[in-house]
Amino acid sequence: MPSFLPTVAKQLFKDIQKTYQEKTKIPDDLLIALRFVFGSCALQALDLVDQRSVTCVSSPSGRRAYQVIGGSGLLYTCYTSCHYCSCPAFAYTVLRRNESLLCKHILAAYLSQAMGLSQQEALSDQQMSSILSGRAARTDT
Amino acid sequence: MADILTLVFRTFNQHNGKPKDFKSIAPSKCSTLVVGDCSVNRSLLILAAVTAASELGLKVSFFTQVQIQSLPGSLQESMSNLSPDNLKKIKFSYPRSLEDLLQDVASLHESASGSAAPPSLIIVDGLEGYLRGPGVSGGLQQAEQSSAAHISALLYDTAAFLTQTLEERAASLAPCRVIASFQSEWEGHAGGDSSDPVLSVLDRYFQVRCTLDQDWNSAPAVAGPQDTWHVYLSGAGITEDPIAKDEEVSSLAREWRLVICPNRSMEFTMV
Numbered sequence: 216m217p218s219f220l221p222t223v224a225k226q227l228f229k230d231i232q233k234t235y236q237e238k239t240k241i242p243d244d245l246l247i248a249l250r251f252v253f254g255s256c257a258l259q260a261l262d263l264v265d266q267r268s269v270t271c272v273s274s275p276s277g278r279r280a281y282q283v284i285g286g287s288g289l290l291y292t293c294y295t296s297c298h299y300c301s302c303p304a305f306a307y308t309v310l311r312r313n314e315s316l317l318c319k320h321i322l323a324a325y326l327s328q329a330m331g332l333s334q335q336e337a338l339s340d341q342q343m344s345s346i347l348s349g350r351a352a353r354t355d356t
Numbered sequence: 357m358a359d360i361l362t363l364v365f366r367t368f369n370q371h372n373g374k375p376k377d378f379k380s381i382a383p384s385k386c387s388t389l390v391v392g393d394c395s396v397n398r399s400l401l402i403l404a405a406v407t408a409a410s411e412l413g414l415k416v417s418f419f420t421q422v423q424i425q426s427l428p429g430s431l432q433e434s435m436s437n438l439s440p441d442n443l444k445k446i447k448f449s450y451p452r453s454l455e456d457l458l459q460d461v462a463s464l465h466e467s468a469s470g471s472a473a474p475p476s477l478i479i480v481d482g483l484e485g486y487l488r489g490p491g492v493s494g495g496l497q498q499a500e501q502s503s504a505a506h507i508s509a510l511l512y513d514t515a516a517f518l519t520q521t522l523e524e525r526a527a528s529l530a531p532c533r534v535i536a537s538f539q540s541e542w543e544g545h546a547g548g549d550s551s552d553p554v555l556s557v558l559d560r561y562f563q564v565r566c567t568l569d570q571d572w573n574s575a576p577a578v579a580g581p582q583d584t585w586h587v588y589l590s591g592a593g594i595t596e597d598p599i600a601k602d603e604e605v606s607s608l609a610r611e612w613r614l615v616i617c618p619n620r621s622m623e624f625t626m627v
């Protein structure tokens with residue numbers, strides 16, 4: 216999703232990836248930077264990553280997407296190439312008020328990728344289609 | 357840049373009939389949103405589909421709520437490469453609701469596993485009809501914005517995926533582009549106003565906007581009723597395009613005048 220992120224955020228994810236690989240923890244200075252760029256979303260997203268709430272789903276066609284279990288237990292689908300989430304925070308703070316870049320679910324997807332902590336799951340092409348269209352987003356099968 | 361639309365403008369140019377040079381238009385990944393009156397939008401999208409299929413040999417998936425009965429006669433006259441085989445490259449689908457449209461677009465990736473090549477151009481006609489369906493009417497502006505983001509993001513993600521697939525399988529057919537149309541009803545301004553909350557969401561995902569404004573001032577040069585429209589390209593995909601930064605190219609490519617003749621044929625002139 217690079218074109219949807221400002222340079223500072225891209226660099227931040229790169230730094231987190233690099234240091235997390237070496238030290239398996241995120242040092243304080245990067246945590247502060249994360250909070251500075253993403254606000255209160257940052258800690259909530261890190262919680263989601265800690266709880267292994269992010270799953271990278273893929274199907275035989277090669278298509279991929281993220282599924283994130285939110286704090287309320289609902290399942291949200293995020294795309295890999297651009298920012299979208301069906302949660303109310305995305306609709307309100309990102310789309311309507313233009314106050315933030317993304318919601319905690321999308322941020323969790325970025326962070327779990329950078330830290331290598333996302334679950335992997337293989338789906339059929341048809342299952343992938345229902346997830347992408349939002350039809351199957353809220354079933355917990 | 358908006359390569360397919362630019363090709364359309366050049367192909368249906370009022371003054372230079374034949375010398376078309378498609379090679380000079382660099383293929384572009386940018387998705388384009390056509391914002392204008394719904395019937396002119398639809399005509400332009402059909403023109404884009406036929407041009408892409410016949411002149412570039414591209415496969416096109418065309419989504420619309422309105423049944424396309426026949427191609428305009430003027431089109432059949434002016435396109436030299438038009439043949440039934442070329443027209444077969446366009447697949448028309450008629451999803452009736454936003455849910456159906458989402459499902460159809462979401463399943464396009466399934467063709468990447470099969471033997472047939474996926475489309476190189478995805479066209480969605482009349483987003484306003486899908487976004488203002490019975491479920492999302494009234495004061496639910498936030499729901500409408502959210503739906504606009506969902507379909508736009510899905511189109512973006514699908515095109516990004518199919519571009520990758522095409523590059524691996526048949527590089528000459530890459531990238532996969534998206535062209536969609538939208539009629540803004542905000543404050544009764546058909547040409548679209550940036551304060552339209554739905555349009556502002558769509559603009560996040562479409563890098564190029566092609567605005568069609570009816571030109572009431574230009575006196576018709578020819579006798580008889582005719583429509584004149586001012587067509588201009590804008591957006592990050594235009595201003596950040598390294599090729600378009602070239603002064604000459606950019607001024608040539610951004611503004612056009614569209615004249616719709618009484619026989620419904622469309623003619624473009626550079627402004």
Ligand SMILES: [Zn+2]
Pocket residue numbers: 291300301302303304305318319320321
């Ligand atoms: Zn979210």
